[in-house]
Amino acid sequence: SEGAGIFRVVPAGVAVPSTTGAVRELVSWAAHRRVPLVPRGAGSGMSGGNVGPGVIVDLTALDGCPLEVHPWVRRACTGAGVTLRDLSAEAKRFGLRLPPDPSSARFATLGGMVSTNAAGPRSVRVGSVRRWVHALDLVTADGESLSLRRGIPPRRCAAVERFERQAEPALRAAREMILARFPRTRKNSSGYALDAWLASGDLLDLVIGAEGTLGIVTGIEWRLVSIPSRYAGIRAALRSPGVLGDVVPGLLALDPSAVEYLDATFLRFVGEPDPGLAGLLMVEFEGDDGDSIEERVAEARRLLARGADDLREAADRRGLEELWSIRHAASPTLARLGERRRSLQVIEDACVPVPALARYITEVRAAAERHGVEAVIFGHAGDGNLHVNLLPDVTRPRWEERIAAILAEVTAAVALLGGTLSGEHGDGRLRAHALSTIFGAEIIELFRLVKQAFDPVGILNPGVKLPAGEDRPLGALKVGPAAAPIPADIEARLREVERDAGYAVSRLDLVGEPA
Known part of the structure; x- marks a missing residue:
């Protein structure tokens, strides 16, 4: 599989779940067999979080891509596979918009935007996606559905209980170190957002920007604002x-x-x-x-x-x-x-x-x-x-x-310079190895505690955010003699997708309908 970035990885398979129930079944199956899952939207991410050697989970058709705008409360409820373009078109009917505007808006899925804490040219005023997410629905690594809402404690489930028992005490004890070590930049999509979680107490702040490593996002509730005149x-x-x-x-x-x-x-x-x-x-x-x-x-x-x-x-x-x-x-x-x-x-x-x-x-x-x-x-x-x-x-x-x-x-x-390796695209496989250079070994251990609490078997996008095994940052390039071999006609069509930014086209469509 390929994304918009530099990588090509041949997956073990591709799953295209049509319902949240199917996602739960898939995750339960993968956990039992210890098969890695790679959640994916349009594939427009740059840093390699959308490719991997496990099973690609294509979420672009999930639950029929529900999209509802509630203008009286300035909210929208969407499925993870809905594109920003479609949400923007529907919200515009009511004089509303979702402020973050990545350049990939034409094809970027909202689930992918949440997973990378995406931003765009106008983030200088409106901030990143995190600021506009009111609630998330996700499937945990245990195959359970979990809803996270701002200001409301989540229901009890295995992932929440593990986090409270295994990770939260250490995170709170390390509060001063976290605040001192995290980059003082205007935005950040690198690592797990421990600083944002400490400020809000909301678990959804850890899931936003986690690139599918803590759970598979299936639905989002957004805050909207009026379109400027x-x-x-x-x-x-x-x-x-x-x-x-x-x-x-x-x-x-x-x-x-x-x-x-x-x-x-x-x-x-x-x-x-x-x-x-x-x-x-x-x-x-x-x-x-x-x-x-x-x-x-x-x-x-x-x-x-x-x-x-x-x-x-x-x-x-x-x-x-x-x-x-x-x-x-x-x-x-x-x-x-x-x-x-x-x-x-x-x-x-x-x-x-x-x-x-x-x-x-x-x-x-x-x-x-x-x-x-x-x-x-x-x-x-x-x-x-x-x-x-x-x-x-x-x-x-x-x-x-x-x-x-x-x-x-x-x-x-x-x-x-006191910066971060990612302002809006996420770490993916490209930057996972380098996070210790930015955050230090102690913060990386806290990241591992969070990952272990949410994903104890390690099936959710392993090698993203935190390096896995002997992964090399530039070890799976789609260019050069070491690139994974694929049929010449498929490679030519993938290059067309790259040139034309045709990420709305499913890679499955390039090779025929799935069986």
Whole structure:
């Protein structure tokens, strides 16, 4: 199986449960036989949490993908297989929206978004998925259904009792260490959210962002908000990445809805080269009629004029879409590179404190140059969360060693800067081995306690969040001579899916109907 990231793993099988009852039966069967299960939605996740050697559990058809919007309480109840696009379309009928907006909204499933604590360009104002989840339904590793709601103690079940007995006392005793060791970044999708659980006391905060390792999410209740009525924005050309550290903190004080960065390497790929350009910074504001959007845009213009030029403004939604067209081209453009140079998402989701942003870019550039690999940097500057795509020439000898060395060096830099390895995409198989570098051995042991309490047999996505056995972070690439062999026609069609972001297409459809 493949996802949107860098991995290919041949699974033991594929299950497509149509009901929650079928999920319970599958989990009970797997626990009895100690067969790993890999929960999966559209497969658009980047870090490898959607592939594995066990049984892929395709949740895209679960319970008929229920979707109900309750406008009078601004809530929505959805199945895990519902896409964000479908929820957004239904909520829009009532003037409502779910604020997190990952770029994969067209095909990303809501269960997958919960599993990675997804975010998007506008998380700088609205935060990540965690903030908008009111309740979760899941199937535990014991094959039991469990509902978790904010502010309400969960019913007694084996997983809850094990957690209270085996993990909770140690977590509460380590409170000060947890709060001291967790990254002080604006968002985090790495590790288990012990800090969020300590703040809320709600078990659903551990399940959100757990990537299917603590339970299989089957249903979600969401909080919704009104759709803003006004939009405006500004785009600026930067002559030095160092300007980011000077202007972004000031921009954040203006309550923007997005602050996005595209580096010069990316601009060259989309046909806008400028030898003196370090990148573009795009700032968006949204609000309602009574909000002072014009004043905030004017203040943003003054801030940006100190270290940028070629300022372009937009005063409405259509104008913003024109300014943002180049940003939306990021991932599709990179996915369509030729077969010799491939875009690999190896260090693609680190998040650092905003004041450290310029230094992080410098460290990434230096590591890539040391090993002779080009890198494209873009993403959510307002959160300190940048996506880095390495562009190795996969026909060169030892290119895998080069990207592995870059991964190790950038991981060390992220730790030094007080950052996290994932701001919104999760750890997956890619980053599980490196969490100890960020959190330290003591926190990793607490993660293991949580995992053991929820999944004592170890059947739920093993190797994700915490490394399993001799797993190597770059040991199952879908590119290169070591890639798992598959029929040439299937490989060609999978490459088409990657180029066209066609993740709404089931991989089963590529090989024929399941038996």
